[in-house]
Amino acid sequence: MNDLNWVPMHPTPMQPPPLPPVSAKFTGKRADFIRLVARGAGLELVTAGFYRFWLATDIRRHLWSNTEIAGDGVEYTGRGKELLIGFLVAMAILVPIYLAYFLVTIEVERRFKGFASFPLILLFYAFGQFAIYRARRYRLTRTVWRGVRFWMDGSGWAYAWRAMLWGFFTLITLGLALPWREAALERYKMRHSYYGDLQGSFEGRGWEFFKQGWWLWLLTPFALYFTVGAPFVYAGFKAVEWRWWLSGIRFGEVRLESTMTRGELVGLYWIAIGWIALLGVIFLAYLGVSLVLVVGVSGMTFAEFFETKAFAGSIPLIVLAVIGYLAFVLGVNLVMRVVLMRDLWLKVLDTVGVHNIGAAANVTAKGELASALGEGFADGLDVAGF
Amino acid sequence: MSIVADGASPHDSPTVYFDGMSNRRRIVSLVFADALEIREDGAAPVSWAYSDIRQTDGPGGLLRVSCLSAPPLARLEIRDEALAAALTSRCQRLDENRVGGGSVAKIVGWSVAASVSIVMLVWLALPFAADHLAPLVPEAFERRMGEASEVQIKAIFGDGVCDRAAGLAAYNKLLKQLREAAGLDTDVQSAVLATDIPNAFALPGGKVYLFSALLAKAENPDEIAGVLAHELGHLRHRDNMRSMIYDGGASFLIGLLFGDVTGSSALIFASRSLVTASHSREAEQNADSVTIEVMHKLGRSPKPMGELLFRITGKEGRNLSILAGHPLTEDRLQRMTAEDRPPSGPPLLTAVEWTALKAICDKPAKK
Numbered sequence: 001m002n003d004l005n006w007v008p009m010h011p012t013p014m015q016p017p018p019l020p021p022v023s024a025k026f027t028g029k030r031a032d033f034i035r036l037v038a039r040g041a042g043l044e045l046v047t048a049g050f051y052r053f054w055l056a057t058d059i060r061r062h063l064w065s066n067t068e069i070a071g072d073g074v075e076y077t078g079r080g081k082e083l084l085i086g087f088l089v090a091m092a093i094l095v096p097i098y099l100a101y102f103l104v105t106i107e108v109e110r111r112f113k114g115f116a117s118f119p120l121i122l123l124f125y126a127f128g129q130f131a132i133y134r135a136r137r138y139r140l141t142r143t144v145w146r147g148v149r150f151w152m153d154g155s156g157w158a159y160a161w162r163a164m165l166w167g168f169f170t171l172i173t174l175g176l177a178l179p180w181r182e183a184a185l186e187r188y189k190m191r192h193s194y195y196g197d198l199q200g201s202f203e204g205r206g207w208e209f210f211k212q213g214w215w216l217w218l219l220t221p222f223a224l225y226f227t228v229g230a231p232f233v234y235a236g237f238k239a240v241e242w243r244w245w246l247s248g249i250r251f252g253e254v255r256l257e258s259t260m261t262r263g264e265l266v267g268l269y270w271i272a273i274g275w276i277a278l279l280g281v282i283f284l285a286y287l288g289v290s291l292v293l294v295v296g297v298s299g300m301t302f303a304e305f306f307e308t309k310a311f312a313g314s315i316p317l318i319v320l321a322v323i324g325y326l327a328f329v330l331g332v333n334l335v336m337r338v339v340l341m342r343d344l345w346l347k348v349l350d351t352v353g354v355h356n357i358g359a360a361a362n363v364t365a366k367g368e369l370a371s372a373l374g375e376g377f378a379d380g381l382d383v384a385g386f
Numbered sequence: 387m388s389i390v391a392d393g394a395s396p397h398d399s400p401t402v403y404f405d406g407m408s409n410r411r412r413i414v415s416l417v418f419a420d421a422l423e424i425r426e427d428g429a430a431p432v433s434w435a436y437s438d439i440r441q442t443d444g445p446g447g448l449l450r451v452s453c454l455s456a457p458p459l460a461r462l463e464i465r466d467e468a469l470a471a472a473l474t475s476r477c478q479r480l481d482e483n484r485v486g487g488g489s490v491a492k493i494v495g496w497s498v499a500a501s502v503s504i505v506m507l508v509w510l511a512l513p514f515a516a517d518h519l520a521p522l523v524p525e526a527f528e529r530r531m532g533e534a535s536e537v538q539i540k541a542i543f544g545d546g547v548c549d550r551a552a553g554l555a556a557y558n559k560l561l562k563q564l565r566e567a568a569g570l571d572t573d574v575q576s577a578v579l580a581t582d583i584p585n586a587f588a589l590p591g592g593k594v595y596l597f598s599a600l601l602a603k604a605e606n607p608d609e610i611a612g613v614l615a616h617e618l619g620h621l622r623h624r625d626n627m628r629s630m631i632y633d634g635g636a637s638f639l640i641g642l643l644f645g646d647v648t649g650s651s652a653l654i655f656a657s658r659s660l661v662t663a664s665h666s667r668e669a670e671q672n673a674d675s676v677t678i679e680v681m682h683k684l685g686r687s688p689k690p691m692g693e694l695l696f697r698i699t700g701k702e703g704r705n706l707s708i709l710a711g712h713p714l715t716e717d718r719l720q721r722m723t724a725e726d727r728p729p730s731g732p733p734l735l736t737a738v739e740w741t742a743l744k745a746i747c748d749k750p751a752k753k
Contacts, residue, residue, distance in 0.1 A: 027445045043490070047497030048504075048643040049650060054493055065443040072402070072411065073445045075461075080493070095638065102634075106534045146411060147404025147461045196409060325652065363409040365459065 021257065021353030026346050027073075028066030030338075036062055037337040041330045052379075053087065054080030059337065060139070063345050069145065070357050077149075078142035078372070086138070086372025087379050094127075094377070122164070127377060129163035130156040133189065134374020140193060141370045151367025154192030156374065162188055175217060180206030186245065195251045196363035204248025213240040235269030236262065246352055253359035260351035268343055275335040283328040290320040399465035405432070406457030414462075416469065418476060424462060432456070439477040449473065451480070504639050508661055512635045516665075520627035525573075525591070528627060532591030539595070546580035546747075548598060553578075553746025556739035561594075563734055564611060567680045568618045576614070580747045584698050588617040590626035598747045604694055607735040607743070611684075612677045612691025612722075619676025625669045633662045666711040674718060678725045685731020692722030 040055035057080040064076035101123070137152040144150075166181035183206035190202035216237050223229035239262040246258035294317045295302055403414040403424050417423035417431070422439065424432040434453040442461065444450030449470035450463050464470045474480060548554075561576050576594040584600040594617045596610070604610045620626065640658050674688075681688040692715075699715045712718075735743065 027447075043494065047494055048501040050497035050500060050643070051493060054490075061443050066445050068445065073448065073450070073463075075443050075450070077442075091642070098638075106531050144459055144461075146409035147406045147459045148409040149459060322656075329650075329653075360409065361411075365407050365409070365457075 021355045022070045022357045024349040024352055024354065025068040026066055026349050027068060028062055028342075030342065033062055033342045034334075034338055037334055041333050044333075045326060045330065050084075053083035056080070056083060059341065060142075063342065064143065067345075067349060069354060072146050075144040076142055077144055078138070082138075082372040083375050083379075086374070086376035088376070089371075089373055090131075090376030090379070097123075097127075125167070126160045126164055129160035131374050131377030132163075133159040134370070135378045136189060136374075137370045138372050138375050141367065145195070146363075148196040148363055148365045149367060149369075150193065150195050152189075152193050152370065154188065159185070159188055175220070176210075178217075179209035179213065182206070182209060182241070182245075183248075186248065190249065193251075194367055195360065197366045198252040198254070198360060198363050201250045202248045203250055204244050209240065209244045212244060213237060216240070231269065231273050232266075235266045235273075238269065239263075239265035242348065246348065251360065253356050255355040257353045257355060258348070258351050259353065260347060264347055264351070265344070268339055268347060271343075272335055272339040275339065276332055279328055279331045279335070283324055286324045287321060290317060290324065294320070401466065401469065402463040403432075404459070404461045404463075406460030416462075416464075416473070418472065422473065422476070434462075436476045437479055439473075439480060440482060441480045451477075501643060504642060508636050508639055512632050512639075513665065515635065516628040516632040519631050520624045523624075523627050528624075529591030531626075531630075532589040532593050535589050536593065539589075543579055543581045543583070543597075548578040548580050548747035550742075550746050550748060552739075552742035553744075556735055556743040557746060559739065560607065560611060560734055560743070561614060563684060564615050564618055564680055567683045568615060568622055568676060570618060570622060574618070574621065578746050586613050586617055588620040588626065590624075590630075592621055594618065594621065600694075600698075601744060601746070603697060604744075606690060607733065607740050608681070608686050608690040609694040610743075611686065611734050612681060612688050613694065615677040615680040615688075616673045616691065618680070619673035620669070622676060623669065623672055625673065629662070629666060629669060632665050633658075636661050636665075663711050667713055670712050674713075674721065678722070682725070682727065684734065686729055686734065687726045688722045689719075689726040692719035695719065 036058055037055070040051065040058060043051040044055060057076075057078055060076045060078065064074045067074045133154075133156040137156075140150040140152050142149075163181075163185055166177070166184055169177040170181050183202070183204055186202045186204060190200040193200035213236075216233055219229070219233050219236075223233040239260070242265060243258045243260045243262075246256050246260070249256040297316075400413045401416060403412045403426065404410070405412070412426045412429075414424050414426045417425060419433075422434040422436060424434065434456060438454040438456075439451050440454065442450050442452050444463065448463055448465055450461055451473070452458070452461055464473060557576075557578060561574070565572075565574050570592075573592045574594065575592060576596070578596045578598055578601060580598045582599050583597055584603055586594070586596045586600055588594050594614065596614065596617075600613065601610060637658055640654055640661070643654070677691055678688045681691075695715045696719045701716055
């Protein structure tokens with residue numbers, strides 16, 4: 001389990017070192033995926049969101065099982081029911097905490113100045129970080145390649161504690177420490193990740209990340225000021241982060257390397273932003289048409305309609321707006337899943353090279369399954385992590 | 387009888403076996419005997435009972451199976467179509483425990499049932515729970531809550547408690563009559579706060595605040611008396627506690643739906659506003675009933691309060707009603723007018739006292 005002096009148990013057929021990296025391949029069809037998420041979005045609507053657990057599972061099953069590394073397909077063994085149970089357990093834990101939080105807030109506000117309860121939000125931040133760690137652990141333990149699963153040990157709370165400290169550093173350095181935060185946290189995650197008896201590690205350095213992304217830090221204040229710029233800066237950041245992250249991943253002697261250019265990934269984000277903007281325009285146009293129709297039917301002039309406040313409570317208008325909004329939300333979800341999940345996944349696989357795969361030719365199975373509690377917390381607290 | 391499926395030309399479409407213990411890729415040949423035999427050169431054959439074989443997820447063009455009696459991650463991957471068909475025909479229970487397909491109807495059914503039960507809880511069980519739990523909350527706790535919100539309120543509206551002596555005396559006299567008529571004990575505390583917003587409200591634990599701007603708009607003591615009686619009504623019904631339990635419960639239950647689906651927060655917010663507004667309207671109506679009851683008991687009319695409110699908000703318009711936390715002002719005025727009776731009791735304040743009350747916030751003579 002010690003990657004420094006890991007010795008193959010059997011003499012594996014030794015490959016000469018300068019072998020070209022093995023590539024990953026995706027065999028799924030885009031149309032199949034679009035059908036999957038479109039149907040899933042509809043079911044989410046019908047089930048008031050409960051279908052999300054099964055949709056997330058189906059999406060992962062599709063992405064995982066169509067991914068081939070060195071000629072062998074990956075398999076996702078998680079189930080929607082596990083996510084549902086994880087969510088319910090997380091709720092059962094969070095509810096008393098919310099209640100206790102509420103009582104403490106009252107006491108704090110009574111004793112000190114109003115709104116003094118803000119620091120208690122830290123508690124929820126810690127829970128969010130715990131959720132991110134445990135959710136990754138769940139996903140990893142449901143990932144199987146060549147009949148051996150990935151797994152993780154380590155502690156979600158130890159991770160949350162690190163994340164809080166680094167978060168504090170990042171805050172007081174106005175975000176400059178972010179690359180080092182990412183590197184340190186990823187080192188912790190990867191150190192505790194395994195493929196069978198092969199231990200993972202992370203070799204990305206904060207400094208490398210910083211060198212590639214410092215200009216984004218300079219742009220951020222402008223992007224935040226002119227809100228339109230924010231998605232583009234975010235896309236640039238993600239592009240730098242993905243490549244840096246992928247290239248740092250190790251399992252034993254196996255190395256990943258990404259040749260993804262910033263432009264390729266930013267391009268994907270632009271496509272997503274473009275689609276969402278288009279959907280937004282259609283939504284607004286639809287609202288405009290609905291308004292004209294409703295006013296027309298009511299026989300009022302526009303001025304009357306707005307002056308009497310009738311527009312705020314007109315039932316037909318509200319119904320039309322809600323229907324339009326639902327369609328808009330479903331459309332946005334569809335675009336995000338197709339472009340920012342599937343297409344991004346493909347882009348990552350296209351540009352990733354696996355070096356020295358021979359070192360993973362005879363790995364012994366090991367590791368236990370983890371519960372979906374972390375996924376449940378992530379759902380309940382609305383945090384996303386990878 | 388056994389069909390030997392020839393040892394799969396390794397370069398073409400090899401059959402691959404992973405034993406679930408190590409990740410070694412084993413090129414195997416299959417023998418269909420009483421059970422499936424998986425043979426690898428130089429290793430003991432592995433045998434899988436047909437009834438234990440299950441299909442697992444795999445990419446298109448490949449049959450990937452596992453076996454219940456083998457290690458859970460042992461996988462057999464068959465790329466040759468004819469061979470896959472030969473195995474499929476022998477395994478009757480291949481598709482059991484598989485995800486997708488028939489289970490969707492079940493998921494939808496249960497989800498709809500869960501949603502319906504959540505809606506029923508919000509509509510029926512929550513008001514019941516709020517009504518019955520609120521009286522169980524210890525008063526000490528309620529008072530603490532009130533103190534906490536008081537700190538916030540003073541942070542927002544400023545700490546300008548109006549306490550000009552003559553005005554204060556008149557205010558306390560008015561409050562005492564109303565309090566006694568409403569059947570509340572001396573725990574009730576009240577004050578006039580100097581702000582520009584015409585409003586009044588009750589805090590948990592027996593505190594009532596009247597904002598000076600409302601006082602300024604009032605034309606006679608009965609108008610203010612009606613408003614104060616309404617707030618006392620909230621205290622008597624413990625509406626703060628009830629709406630806290632109700633709103634908290636509703637937020638939680640509605641939050642169970644949709645979860646982290648993108649764009650769901652607007653939906654959650656909208657449905658929550660709708661539900662809590664309806665609960666709040668009911669509480670307001672009940673507090674108005676207290677105004678009517680108290681004013682009648684004192685031999686005065688509740689109508690002036692309706693007039694005061696109407697003077698402040700004007701006509702609100704029919705359509706807003708489902709999202710409003712109060713009943714429409716015109717409806718309240720109409721209700722108060724219907725309960726209008728000629729005065730049978732003495733005025734609640736003398737003209738001198740009323741003038742003093744109106745001047746309670748005036749600075750110069752601050753004691």
